[in-house]
Amino acid sequence: MTMELREAKDKFIQAWGAFGSxxxxxxxxxxxxxxxxxxxxxxxxxxxxxxxxxxxGNANMNLRALIDWHLVDRVxxxxxxxxxxxxxxxVWKIATHITRExxxxxxxxxxxxxxxxxxxxxxxxxxxxxxxxxxxxHDLTSRIDAVLERSTxxxxxxxxxxxxxLLR
Amino acid sequence: MTMELREAKDKFIQAWGAFGSxxxxxxxxxxxxxxxxxxxxxxxxxxxxxxxxxxxGNANMNLRALIDWHLVDRVxxxxxxxxxxxxxxxVWKIATHITRExxxxxxxxxxxxxxxxxxxxxxxxxxxxxxxxxxxxHDLTSRIDAVLERSTxxxxxxxxxxxxxLLR
DNA sequence: CGATAGTTTCAAATAGTATTGAAAGATATG
DNA sequence: CATATCTTTCAATACTATTTGAAACTATCG
Numbered sequence: 001m002t003m004e005l006r007e008a009k010d011k012f013i014q015a016w017g018a019f020g021s022x023x024x025x026x027x028x029x030x031x032x033x034x035x036x037x038x039x040x041x042x043x044x045x046x047x048x049x050x051x052x053x054x055x056x057g058n059a060n061m062n063l064r065a066l067i068d069w070h071l072v073d074r075v076x077x078x079x080x081x082x083x084x085x086x087x088x089x090x091v092w093k094i095a096t097h098i099t100r101e102x103x104x105x106x107x108x109x110x111x112x113x114x115x116x117x118x119x120x121x122x123x124x125x126x127x128x129x130x131x132x133x134x135x136x137x138h139d140l141t142s143r144i145d146a147v148l149e150r151s152t153x154x155x156x157x158x159x160x161x162x163x164x165x166l167l168r
Numbered sequence: 169m170t171m172e173l174r175e176a177k178d179k180f181i182q183a184w185g186a187f188g189s190x191x192x193x194x195x196x197x198x199x200x201x202x203x204x205x206x207x208x209x210x211x212x213x214x215x216x217x218x219x220x221x222x223x224x225g226n227a228n229m230n231l232r233a234l235i236d237w238h239l240v241d242r243v244x245x246x247x248x249x250x251x252x253x254x255x256x257x258x259v260w261k262i263a264t265h266i267t268r269e270x271x272x273x274x275x276x277x278x279x280x281x282x283x284x285x286x287x288x289x290x291x292x293x294x295x296x297x298x299x300x301x302x303x304x305x306h307d308l309t310s311r312i313d314a315v316l317e318r319s320t321x322x323x324x325x326x327x328x329x330x331x332x333x334l335l336r
Numbered sequence: 337c338g339a340t341a342g343t344t345t346c347a348a349a350t351a352g353t354a355t356t357g358a359a360a361g362a363t364a365t366g
Numbered sequence: 367c368a369t370a371t372c373t374t375t376c377a378a379t380a381c382t383a384t385t386t387g388a389a390a391c392t393a394t395c396g
Binding site: 194195196222223224225226229249 | 353354355356357358363364365
């Protein structure tokens with residue numbers, strides 16, 4: 001037996017929220033994102049507040065944060081005073097933006113630190129072991145960095161994705 | 169100018185802790201891991217407590233958690249009553265274990281849910297849009313899942329890594 | 337301009353997580 | 367088996383992050 005739309009949406013919002021918080025993204029932000037993702041129409045702050053049962057301040061702050069991350073756009077409706085919000089619907093774009101942001105904010109500083117730590121002084125066993133560890137970690141993180149960079153920048157892949165969407 | 173060993177170790181432990189907590193791993197656990205990573209010798213609970221200035225309970229709980237994750241091994245020294253702990257030093261293995269665990273615990277359930285949500289009832293625009301979104305997300309997460317699976321299981325890569333370590 | 341509709345801010349409250357430390361539980365030792 | 371040494375547990379506490387809601391702010395309209 002298949003599911004009701006309402007129920008399915010709720011399940012998705014809850015799951016997305018839980019998933020996000022396991023990865024260091026706060027629950028409300030992930031839920032707001034989920035809600036917008038599955039709304040065919042842009043929503044107002046009021047809509048978000050009601051549907052997720054969160055406060056105005058919370059809704060506002062997380063909407064702004066999502067805009068910062070380029071995951072959500074403000075849209076204006078003619079004849080409407082208030083702002084509406086809509087999520088970027090292309091999941092490939094979403095993944096790209098999140099990856100880029102986190103890479104820049106978190107991975108790159110770590111790579112930089114490790115590169116620095118490889119240059120520690122000392123000739124004792126401890127120093128050597130430490131440098132080896134720093135080197136290994138640096139290699140690994142650099143490789144991860146490179147993979148993300150590649151998959152983020154790959155124009156070929158981007159083109160294929162765009163094409164497959166158009167041809168769907 | 170290069171750095172003192174002591175200073176470098178501290179920097180690394182602090183950074184690893186901060187990095188971990190951005191990714192949903194608690195600071196102490198990441199710090200304990202960092203400390204063991206850069207210790208040439210296995211450490212006792214007492215050592216960990218002292219060096220990180222944390223309580224016995226905290227040290228014990230995080231050591232156990234790290235053992236759970238297969239990132240740390242208990243080792244026994246002959247003639248010593250207490251247990252010592254040592255981190256898996258091969259960073260490739262570490263990355264593999266973490267990836268596998270998180271994939272299993274977090275990504276797979278999400279893929280499963282999305283597969284289910286694709287089967288929502290209804291013929292309205294909303295239902296269709298929702299199914300489309302679930303489908304897109306399912307495609308993406310499945311692809312991520314596949315990539316992780318590949319890089320986790322790749323015996324070729326494993327062999328190359330092992331070989332390069334031996335030949336270093 | 338004054339009223340109205342909407343947005344943003346932020347201090348305080350709440351909820352969630354991590355840490356401590358003392359006590360209980362194990363295990364080895366003489 | 368009594369003692370010493372080490373490990374584990376867990377209720378209390380401290381700490382951090384999130385959320386609220388009311389007030390301040392801004393823009394629009396007649």
